[in-house]
Amino acid sequence: MTTTETPAPPERPDTADSLEIRTTPVRKRLIPYWLLLPGILWLIVFFAAPLVYQASTSLQTGSLEEGFKVTWHVATYWDALAEYWPQFVRSVAYAAVATVLCLALGYPLAYLIAFKAGRWRNVVMILVIAPFFTSFLIRTLAWKTILADGGPVVGALNHLHVLDVTSALGITEGHRVLATPLAVVCGLTYNFLPFMVLPLYTSLERIDPRLHEAAGDLYARPATTFRRVTFPLSMPGVVAGTLLTFIPAAGDYINAELLGSTDQKMIGNVIQSQFLRVLDYPTAAALSFILMAAILAMVTLYIRKSGTEDLV
Amino acid sequence: MTHTETPRSSGGDVRLRGISKTYGSFTAVHPLDLTVPAGSFFALLGASGCGKTTTLRMIAGLEEPTTGTVELSGRDVTVLPPYKRQVNTVFQNYALFPHLDIYENVAFGLRRRGIKSVKKQVEEMLDLVQLGPMARRRPQQLSGGQQQRVAVARALINHPEVLLLDEPLGALDLKLRRQMQLELKRIQTEVGITFVHVTHDQEEAMTMADTVAVMNGGRVEQLGAPAELYENPATTFVANFLGTSNLIQAEVVEAGGEELLLRAGDAKLRLPARRCSAPARSGDKVLAGVRPEKVSLAHADAAGTLAEGRNRLPGRIKDASFIGVSTQYVVDVPGLGELAVYEQNIERDGRLVPGAEIVLHWNPAHTFALDADQDIDAGADLDEEAA
């Protein structure tokens, strides 16, 4: 027997009293609250409170010189919407197209890593993640070189008359790609592609490859197997990936700024310039709120529809 | 308590008084009194959800009882946390630390108690379970059987008063399970520690344990030595869960003497009065039971040659399956339903084929009787499911 530091057995009254119901001590029940306290306090002060501040700012009127006051000036919202609705529509449209493109491009890559890469899996994985480590601004600037007017890409597209078609569709202008919607969407797609590939890969990787064999055994052709087995099982990845792509893309202003012209400005560009250049804080706050509300509404609807509410 | 280095340590006894556990409105364990004598190999047997694991966890200190007390070697440990109890557990699926190698897994308990020189003890223990060369491997690199032995070594090295085993063989295949049953039994005899073993496998419980407590619905149905439980089940649950029983609806015709006389359908059955666990007066309903391997078959033509004084039932063979050492028959007895019979394949009567008219007969001393106010099928399906 080994020594234990146990004190003498606690005096316990006999059976009658020992039938009392025991409860967990208070100290133990408080542990989760102590763990939560610092982080949640941080989020309340630096995330929730700022949103409240912003709400109040959006209802203020005044000027920099005289100061701003809450006047419940709701009209700021209507004015902002009336003036900037094209940028709103553009943001949603660009983000939606970029998301669809990310899904279309990202799915084969995720599938490749999950099922086909074999011993190359880690190498491919590194190649997907490694670009992250170069500042995304630098990489976005590289697209200026790639899509430059006299560059090989534009040359080839011109040669194949692709740009004539795209110009007719209104997504490029003349014989150039830069400073057109195509360039901005291309940049958005590029920037958020890894956010699509990684969740897709995670949910594809969980699929037992034997399920593919089982589907084949049960007379499903490869395309049917994909449609009936693989894709439905990868739904969590699809939902997570589309959210992780759409949300930041809708609020982005870097691609529009670096790769677009004034005709491709998105709502992020407007908020940024209102806040940092025009210093019209109420309008910037109102625009932020409209963007936030619109995105939350779309996301909620989307999650409801795709039936993956336990995502979070 | 004294500090000694000898691997042999005498076990302590476990005494549970009025112990119960409720989760909200669900009662996992009803107030329960149980004594596990020091040095014994005790099994808690039952289907999943019967409260056996909860009982074990209350002894380990991983679950605090809602009411009642736990005593180890006469000391009340009810409110002591697990790390202050001289009790160790072999967990279901072993719960080996994946970030530590085998050596460190086994040394874990010693180190936590501040013992500096663990090398000798750990090596001895690894040799005992024949895993010496594996010391620096990670648990994931071992087979199921090896992991199981690590889990046992990790617990035993602490010389606990009581070793708790929670379905320790559940994850192993049949052959390995048999081997480990004998191995565990050997270790228990060697170290003399009290073992409390939780299992759903009735064969495992009967092979290994000195005493078996059969649990059902949060209560102990019956407690006793394996043979005692098997031969004299006190409830239909025990009769059906431990092996198979033929239970026959019957009525007491004659009571009072050494023997009871029952009427089942048109037949008369006799049994020793002490083997009836229900109060039996003339006219009472009881369930007469007999184990399938105790019953013999005779072709109807040969019925006349049977010895006097045996219980007999006429019937027809419905199905026969040959399984090597024995043949299992399903016999349809008019008015009483289907009965099972296991016949050793010693002298096979070619006439005993499905459709044959036969007579079932057995020694009245092998008959038992149970209270008829119970579900006649209790525990019958659970066994299938658990196995």
Next chain:
Amino acid sequence: MAVHETTRATAVRPPNRALRWLRRHIVTIAGLGTLGYLILPNLVVMVFSFNKPNGRFNYQWTRFSTDAWTDPCGVADMCGSLGLSLEIAVWATVGATVLGTMIAFALARYRFRARGGVGTLIFLPMAMPEVVMAASLATLFLNMGIQFGFWTILIAHITFCLSFVVTAVKARVMSMDPRLEQAAQDLYATPVQTFLRVTLPIAAPGIAAGALLSFALSFDDFIITNFNAGSTVTFPMFVWGSAQRGTPVQINVIGTAMFLVAVLCVFVGRTAGKKRRQRS
């Protein structure tokens, strides 16, 4: 008869075979195409780090030169901004990892009131465009009259990294077998020892993933920093500024170096891990 059938089949096959090959490998081809799309800008950045442009902008190939590589800090303020970014990233990682790990443990291991509320508070920062969070935080600082600079950037970074750490750590802790902790307690480890010797080491990969993600997010962040930096310049802000004024080649040098260092780290880590596994 059979032979005849076979020859006819092979005769028809050639065009078919190419098609079949294409059909079988279409996913691989498409996947590799996407991979090329992802890698292309990095290659351009790398190639153009050896350029010697004529004007202020480094968008067109002029001629080969290693000038930028021999003098990476030759541009005013760039290496200073790089240092600042690293410093902020380190502190933001520490802050977010500590706070986030605590929340993750509470969420994964305990039942308590307001669980749903806490979950929403964690989820919202990730479900919100950065520009909204950036503007609202800047509004708070403006209203409080807090001077923009190092501290405001750090606070902003911890705030948006926090949720990602919680998500990463929570997933790991949730997948951990609770019996491991019970086993530790059964083997005489006090709650504190159990946490330090079992829970923490097993949760470590999740914590490391959260920390790594924080570092990357913080180091590379532009939008939120831009709103909350005042006149302080981090490396992404320096790049942004140079996109308007003229892009020095040194930016490409830094970008390439970061890429190579990252790839190198991953490979070294992997081979070291493989060696360790082989040894044991």
